[in-house]
Amino acid sequence: MDFSKESIFTNARSHKKFGGEQLSENDIKAIYELAKLAPTANNSCPLRIVFVNTVESIERLAKCALDFNQEKTRTAGTAAILAYDLDFHTNFTTLAPHMKQPTAHSGWAVDRLERYALANANLQIGFLIAAARALGFDCGPMGGFDSEAVESQFFGDTRWKFNCVVLLGRGDDSALHPRAPRLAFEDACRIT
Ligand SMILES: Cc1cc2nc3c(=O)[nH]c(=O)nc-3n(C[C@H](O)[C@H](O)[C@H](O)COP(=O)(O)O)c2cc1C
Incomplete structure (x- = not known):
């Protein structure tokens, strides 16, 4: 494991191009065991993940990608499909026994549930990327997929909503463009 600032x-x-190697089930579980520790509001843990780990299922996923992401997806041996669960609140009695009204969210409108689930799943995804990098894997996050196609192909009879895909494995450094600049501290931050 390498938790250095360089590795993370x-x-x-x-990464946009991978070598096609598959992660072992142990590696996949090790990534989740770290990522699940991400902080979320009320410990809601709305992130759901389908790990795609066969040539056949990667091809199925590639067919759901927008055209500019199809070949990138095919280079990977493993991918995580990240979703947020609109039924996340049904786990509150276990995940947040300290809550006074663990069932309060049941009455929320879908758009409110969705904002809450998306915001907290995004936090978990950031941790998942950091965890995978710490465990020695490169990541290729990609949002350009046909959400409905992914949901019908991979999420079955759930209320999981597609968020993004993270390709996992060994990235090909030679396929990378130079890193794009980030906003300077002065442009993005204030200290008051
Ligand atoms: C949520 C999300 C969606 C993204 N969607 C795509 C995508 O559809 N296709 C793609 O090639 N890259 C995609 N990217 C990659 C970004 O372009 C990349 O993270 C950004 O340019 C920073 O690159 P760097 O980490 O190499 O500095 C996505 C990244 C994130 C986090």
């Missing part, structure tokens, strides 16, 4: 931040890139 300064040397890590968003």
